[in-house]
Amino acid sequence: MIHVRKLRKSYQDLQSGAFTALDGISFDAMPGQVYGLLGPNGAGKTTALRILSTVLRPTSGTAIINGFDVNESPEKIRHQIGFVSTNTAIYDRMTAWELVQYFGRLYGMDDDNLQIRMEHLFERFQMNDIRNVLGSKMSTGMKQKVSIARAIIHDPPVLIFDEATSGLDILVAREVLRTVEQLADQGKCVIFSSHIMTEVRRLCHRIAIMSHGRILAEGSIEDISQEFRENDIEELFYQIISKHEQEQQRSVLSG
Amino acid sequence: MKWSNVxxxxxxxxxxxxRDRRTLFTVAVLPLILYPLMGMAMLQVSQFMREHPTDIWIVGAENLPESPALVVDGEINSKFANEKDxxxxxxxxxQEDDREFKSLIQSFKENSKAHGSHLIDQLxxxxxxxxxxxxxxxxxxxxNSPRVVGADNGQREPPKIYIxxxxxKDKxxxxxxxxxxxxxxxxxxxxxDVLHENNVPQTLIRGVDVTNTDVADKAGVSAAMWSKILPFIVMIWSLTGAFYPAIDxxxxxxxxxxxETxxxxxxxxxEIAIGKLMTVISFSxxxxxxxxxxxxxxxxxxxSRLTGGMEGLSMGPPPVSAILWLVIALIPISGLFSAVALAAAAFARSSKEGQYYLVPLMMISMPLMMIPMLPAAKLDLGTSLIPVxxxxxxxxxxxxxxxxxxxxFFAPVCGVTLVCCWLSVRWVIYQFNSETVLFRASERFGVGAWVKQIASQRSELPSVGNALLCCIMILVLSFFVSFSLGGVPDSFMSFAKVSIAQLVTTVLVPALFMAVMLxxxxxxxxxxxxCSVPIACAAVIMAICFHPLxxxxxxxxxxxxxxxxxxxxxxxxxxxxxxxxxGVWAILLVMAILPAVIEELAFRGxxxxxxxxxxxxxQAIAIASLFFGLSHSIIQQxxxxxxxxIILGIIAVQTRSILPCILYHATHNSLTVLLSQAQSHHVDGSPFLSRILQSPEDVGYEYxxxxxxxxxxxAIGLLFWLIKFPPAEKAKKSEGPVAKDLETLGHQTAEA
Known part of the structure; x- marks a missing residue:
C-alpha cells in the first residue's frame, strides 16, 4: 500500500547551511496495518509525513501510495489519503458542518453522497451538537474530532496521523486512538507518528524508530525488542536513540 | 485547473x-465613519481658523490721518472690513506713558532704515x-491727509506703515x-482721494485694464479637479484593501x-492561489x-460648507462618466495590487511579519501613483508604458x-497593465508552489554563520542569490560613484579616466570579487x-547585421x-x-572595447x-538583461x-562562453561610435558604405x-540558428561517452 524508497529531503538554512531532514529512509506499510513512526523532536517524522501527503516534494527517492508515485501523481495521491496532524488546525470562522462539507466538495464528492457521509460521521463522532459551532468556539477535543471527520470524509484507503494526540486530554486522546484502531480494522493503511510509547505499543503493528532523518530500527515491536533484548518500549526507544547519539558524537570527534 | 475548486x-x-470583524471594519465600517469624522474635524479646524479673533496692536495710531480713517472708535473702519472681520x-x-512704546516709536523716527534689522525685529x-x-x-x-499730500504734488517721500x-504662529x-x-x-x-485732490483722473494710474477670464465651464473645472483626486484615491485604497485580506x-x-490542511x-x-486572489481582488x-x-x-x-458664498470656488459632484471609468479601471488595478500583495503575504510566516511588507510595497507603488499628479505629467507613448x-x-x-x-494610448496602457497583472498572477502561483516560501522556517540570520557557510559551501557556480547580490552591488555602486565623480569632464583624457575608473570600480571589481569569493x-x-573561430566570426557578423535594426x-x-x-x-x-x-582608436578603446570586456564579464559572466x-x-536571460539595462543611468540607454x-544573453547561454559576447558587444559599440564619427569623405570613398548608408538631412549618417x-x-536568421543549434550542445555531444564518464568520475572524486 505504501512503499517508501530512499526518501531524502534537504533544505537550505541561512544559519546552518544545507540541512538534511530525511536521509534516505525506506519502509513499507500494508492495508489493515498501523505503521508507527517514532522519534524525538527533529527526527524527520513530520517531513516524511508531509512528503507522503504531497505537501512537500522529496529531494530524491520515492514513495508509492496505493500505486501512485509522490513525484509523478501528487494530485491522485491526495484523493487516496487523509491527513491529520497537530498542525492541521481547523478554520476559526467556519462551523464544523461547513468545514467537513467544504473538504468533501474539494474531494469531488457529489452533494447526495456527501450529505449521507456527513450525517454518518457526525453521528459516529457524536458531533451533532457542534454542527453549527464556529471553530473558534470549539474545545481542542472538538477540533480534533472535526479534523478527523474532515480527513476521512472521502473514505480514503490511507490515513496519516502526525502526532494527532499531542496536547489532547486523556479522554479525547483515547477516542482518537480508538478511531485509529477502527480505521485499521476497516482495512485502511494508517501511518501514525508519535513519541508517546504507550500509544505506539497499543496501536502499531510495525514501527520505525527515527533520529536525524534516518531509520535506526524497523520491524514489529516484538522483533525490535528481541533484537535489542529489551521489553519495555520506552527503554528500548531510549537505548536506540542514545546509542545513535553517541555514535554521532564519536564520528564528529574523530573528524 | 478545475474552476469548480477555484x-x-x-x-x-x-x-x-x-465573518472577520477586523476585515469588515477596514473594508466597510472604516470608510463609512472615517471620512465624516475627518470632515467634521476639518470643519471645526476651519471654523477655528476663521472665527478665532486676533489681536492687533497699532503703535502710533494718532499718526494716522483723520480722513480716510483707518480706525474709528477703537475699531477698524467699517468701510474697509465687513462686519465679521x-x-x-x-x-x-x-499706552501713551509706556516707556518701551515711546522708545520703539523713537527708534523708528530716528532711523526708518532700521526696520528689518535684527534688533528691531527682536524688540x-x-x-x-x-x-x-x-x-x-x-x-x-x-x-498727512490726502489734501496735504496732494498739495505736495508727490515731492516728498511717502510715509510708511510697518506691519x-x-x-x-498660525494665529x-x-x-x-x-x-x-x-x-x-x-x-x-x-x-x-489724493488723485481727486489733484484733479487727476482715476484712469491715469491704472494705465491698462487687464481682464483675466476663465473660459472653463463649471463642469470642466470640476472634472479637472476630480480627475486628479479620484484615481489616486482609488489606487491607494485598492492597495490597502488588498493587503489586509491577503495577509489573513x-x-x-x-x-x-x-x-497545511x-x-x-x-x-x-x-487553484488555491487563484481562489484566494479572487477573494483579495473582491475586497480590494x-x-x-x-x-x-x-x-x-x-x-x-x-x-460646500467651506466655500459657501465664495464666488468661483464652488465644486460640483464628480461626473457620472468619471465613476464609470474608475469602476472599469478598478478591475485591473485591484488585480495587480491584489496579486502583488498576495505574493508578498505568501512569503510572510505570520500576520505580524506580513504587515512589515506593507511599507516597502507602498514605497514602491507611491512614486508610480505620484508621477501622474505632477502638473507637467501628460499621457504620451512614454508615460503610457509606465505601469500604474x-x-x-x-x-x-x-x-x-x-x-x-x-x-x-488605450492599447499601450492596457497592454502594459495586462502584462503586469499576468506577471503578478504568475508570481502568486509561483509563491504557492514554492516550498521554501510556504514552509519557511524561522531562520535566525547570523553574519558570522553566513560568511562561514559561504566559505565552506561554495559551489562550482554562483547561486541565484549571488547573482542578484552582484546586480544590486553594481547598481548601488554606480549610483554613488556617478554622484561622486561630478559633472561633465572637460577633455577626452579626463573623460577616459573617469569612464574607465567608473567601469572598473562599479562593474568589474564586484563581479571579479564575488566570482573568486563565492x-x-x-x-x-x-x-x-x-570558443571556436566560426562562432567568434558568427558573433561579429551578427553584431554587424543587427546594428541597423x-x-x-x-x-x-x-x-x-x-x-x-x-x-x-x-x-x-x-x-x-x-x-x-x-584618434578614433582611443574612442573605440574607451567606449567600445573596454566596456564590452568589463560588462560581459559581469553580466553574461x-x-x-x-x-x-x-x-x-x-528567465535568466531576461533578468540579466533587465539589470544590464538598469545599470545604465539614462532611461533611453x-x-x-x-x-x-537579451541577444548577448542568448549568445552566452547557447555558446557557454563570453568571448563571442565580448566580440558582439565590442563590434556593436564600435559601429555606433564609427557611425557617429562618419564623415562624407569616408562614405563617399567606400563603395560598400555608400551603398548601405545615407545622410537624409546632411546631418550624420544612417543605414x-x-x-x-x-x-x-x-541577423534574425543567425539568431534563430544559434537558438536551434546551440554550439555548446554540439560540443557536449562530441565529448562522447568517455568524456561523460570522466566528468562523472570527477564529480565522484570531488564528492569523496
Whole structure:
C-alpha cells in the first residue's frame, strides 16, 4: 500500500547551511496495518509525513501510495489519503458542518453522497451538537474530532496521523486512538507518528524508530525488542536513540 | 485547473472574510465613519481658523490721518472690513506713558532704515509676546491727509506703515492676512482721494485694464479637479484593501495552521492561489469603491460648507462618466495590487511579519501613483508604458473628457497593465508552489554563520542569490560613484579616466570579487570558456547585421522618450569632448572595447551563470538583461541596452562562453561610435558604405532601408540558428561517452 524508497529531503538554512531532514529512509506499510513512526523532536517524522501527503516534494527517492508515485501523481495521491496532524488546525470562522462539507466538495464528492457521509460521521463522532459551532468556539477535543471527520470524509484507503494526540486530554486522546484502531480494522493503511510509547505499543503493528532523518530500527515491536533484548518500549526507544547519539558524537570527534 | 475548486475556495474565503470583524471594519465600517469624522474635524479646524479673533496692536495710531480713517472708535473702519472681520480684528490700545512704546516709536523716527534689522525685529517679537498680540502695526511718523499730500504734488517721500507678524504662529499669519486686506482697501481709498485732490483722473494710474477670464465651464473645472483626486484615491485604497485580506489569507492561515490542511487536499496550488486572489481582488475593489463613495459624499459636503458664498470656488459632484471609468479601471488595478500583495503575504510566516511588507510595497507603488499628479505629467507613448502611472494618466484624460487623446494610448496602457497583472498572477502561483516560501522556517540570520557557510559551501557556480547580490552591488555602486565623480569632464583624457575608473570600480571589481569569493571555479563562473573561430566570426557578423535594426530601435526609443533639454546640451558637450580625442582608436578603446570586456564579464559572466540556476534560461536571460539595462543611468540607454542584453544573453547561454559576447558587444559599440564619427569623405570613398548608408538631412549618417531590411533578416536568421543549434550542445555531444564518464568520475572524486 505504501512503499517508501530512499526518501531524502534537504533544505537550505541561512544559519546552518544545507540541512538534511530525511536521509534516505525506506519502509513499507500494508492495508489493515498501523505503521508507527517514532522519534524525538527533529527526527524527520513530520517531513516524511508531509512528503507522503504531497505537501512537500522529496529531494530524491520515492514513495508509492496505493500505486501512485509522490513525484509523478501528487494530485491522485491526495484523493487516496487523509491527513491529520497537530498542525492541521481547523478554520476559526467556519462551523464544523461547513468545514467537513467544504473538504468533501474539494474531494469531488457529489452533494447526495456527501450529505449521507456527513450525517454518518457526525453521528459516529457524536458531533451533532457542534454542527453549527464556529471553530473558534470549539474545545481542542472538538477540533480534533472535526479534523478527523474532515480527513476521512472521502473514505480514503490511507490515513496519516502526525502526532494527532499531542496536547489532547486523556479522554479525547483515547477516542482518537480508538478511531485509529477502527480505521485499521476497516482495512485502511494508517501511518501514525508519535513519541508517546504507550500509544505506539497499543496501536502499531510495525514501527520505525527515527533520529536525524534516518531509520535506526524497523520491524514489529516484538522483533525490535528481541533484537535489542529489551521489553519495555520506552527503554528500548531510549537505548536506540542514545546509542545513535553517541555514535554521532564519536564520528564528529574523530573528524 | 478545475474552476469548480477555484469557485469553492473563493466562496469559502469570501465567507470567512465576511465573518472577520477586523476585515469588515477596514473594508466597510472604516470608510463609512472615517471620512465624516475627518470632515467634521476639518470643519471645526476651519471654523477655528476663521472665527478665532486676533489681536492687533497699532503703535502710533494718532499718526494716522483723520480722513480716510483707518480706525474709528477703537475699531477698524467699517468701510474697509465687513462686519465679521471687523469683529475678529481686535485692536489693542497703546499706552501713551509706556516707556518701551515711546522708545520703539523713537527708534523708528530716528532711523526708518532700521526696520528689518535684527534688533528691531527682536524688540517687536518680545513686545508682541509680552502684550499677547498677534500682529503689530507701527506708524512711526504722521501721515498727512490726502489734501496735504496732494498739495505736495508727490515731492516728498511717502510715509510708511510697518506691519510685523510671526510666521511661526498660525494665529499671527491669519491676523496678517486679515489686516493686509484692510490696509490694501484703505490705501486704495487714500490714493483715490489724493488723485481727486489733484484733479487727476482715476484712469491715469491704472494705465491698462487687464481682464483675466476663465473660459472653463463649471463642469470642466470640476472634472479637472476630480480627475486628479479620484484615481489616486482609488489606487491607494485598492492597495490597502488588498493587503489586509491577503495577509489573513496567507500569513494568517500559516499562523493558524489551516494552510497545511488545504495543501493536503486535492485542490492544486494554482487553484488555491487563484481562489484566494479572487477573494483579495473582491475586497480590494469593495474597499476602493466604498472609500470613493464615502469620500466623495463627505468631501462635497465639507467643500460646500467651506466655500459657501465664495464666488468661483464652488465644486460640483464628480461626473457620472468619471465613476464609470474608475469602476472599469478598478478591475485591473485591484488585480495587480491584489496579486502583488498576495505574493508578498505568501512569503510572510505570520500576520505580524506580513504587515512589515506593507511599507516597502507602498514605497514602491507611491512614486508610480505620484508621477501622474505632477502638473507637467501628460499621457504620451512614454508615460503610457509606465505601469500604474500610465493607467492613472489615461483615467485622468477620460475623466476630463479628452477621449480622442486618451484613446490613442488605450492599447499601450492596457497592454502594459495586462502584462503586469499576468506577471503578478504568475508570481502568486509561483509563491504557492514554492516550498521554501510556504514552509519557511524561522531562520535566525547570523553574519558570522553566513560568511562561514559561504566559505565552506561554495559551489562550482554562483547561486541565484549571488547573482542578484552582484546586480544590486553594481547598481548601488554606480549610483554613488556617478554622484561622486561630478559633472561633465572637460577633455577626452579626463573623460577616459573617469569612464574607465567608473567601469572598473562599479562593474568589474564586484563581479571579479564575488566570482573568486563565492564560487569554487571563478573561471567557469565568469564563463571564460574558449570558443571556436566560426562562432567568434558568427558573433561579429551578427553584431554587424543587427546594428541597423538597433539604430532604428534607438530612433523609436528617442521618439517615445525624447531627450530633455539638459540631455541635448550634454550630447553637444560630449561631441566636443570626442573631437578632442587623439584618434578614433582611443574612442573605440574607451567606449567600445573596454566596456564590452568589463560588462560581459559581469553580466553574461558571473550574473548570468548564477541566474542559470533558475533552470529556465529565458528567465535568466531576461533578468540579466533587465539589470544590464538598469545599470545604465539614462532611461533611453537603459531600454536599448536591455534589448541588446537579451541577444548577448542568448549568445552566452547557447555558446557557454563570453568571448563571442565580448566580440558582439565590442563590434556593436564600435559601429555606433564609427557611425557617429562618419564623415562624407569616408562614405563617399567606400563603395560598400555608400551603398548601405545615407545622410537624409546632411546631418550624420544612417543605414538605408534596403540595408536595414537585408541585414536585419540575416541577423534574425543567425539568431534563430544559434537558438536551434546551440554550439555548446554540439560540443557536449562530441565529448562522447568517455568524456561523460570522466566528468562523472570527477564529480565522484570531488564528492569523496
Amino acid at each position: 469557485k469553492l475556495i473563493f466562496s469559502r474565503e469570501m465567507r470567512d472574510q465576511m 471687523q469683529r475678529l480684528m481686535q485692536l489693542v490700545a497703546s 517687536l517679537d518680545q513686545q508682541m509676546a509680552s502684550r499677547n498680540v498677534d500682529l503689530a502695526v507701527v506708524i512711526p511718523s504722521v501721515i 510685523f507678524h510671526n510666521s511661526a 499671527s499669519k491669519i491676523a496678517a492676512q486679515r489686516f493686509s486686506d484692510v490696509i490694501a482697501a484703505w490705501q486704495k481709498t487714500f490714493v483715490t 489569507l496567507c500569513a494568517g492561515e500559516k499562523e493558524r495552521g489551516t494552510f 488545504l495543501l493536503s487536499s486535492p485542490a492544486q496550488r494554482s 475593489m469593495a474597499t476602493a469603491l466604498l472609500n470613493l463613495l464615502s469620500m466623495a459624499v463627505t468631501g462635497l459636503f465639507v467643500y 502611472s500610465g493607467l492613472m494618466l489615461l483615467l485622468r484624460g477620460l475623466i476630463e473628457g479628452q477621449y480622442e487623446q486618451s484613446l490613442q 564560487s569554487k571555479n571563478p573561471w567557469k563562473s565568469l564563463r571564460l570558456n574558449p 538597433f539604430m532604428v530601435f534607438r530612433e523609436l526609443v528617442m521618439v517615445v522618450y525624447p531627450l530633455t533639454g539638459d540631455m541635448t546640451g550634454f550630447e553637444s558637450a560630449f561631441e566636443n569632448i570626442m573631437a578632442g580625442a587623439p 558571473f550574473i548570468l551563470s548564477g541566474l542559470e540556476s533558475l533552470k529556465n534560461k529565458w 537603459s531600454v536599448i541596452t536591455g534589448v541588446v542584453g 538605408n532601408i534596403v540595408a536595414t531590411v537585408v541585414m536585419g533578416v540575416l
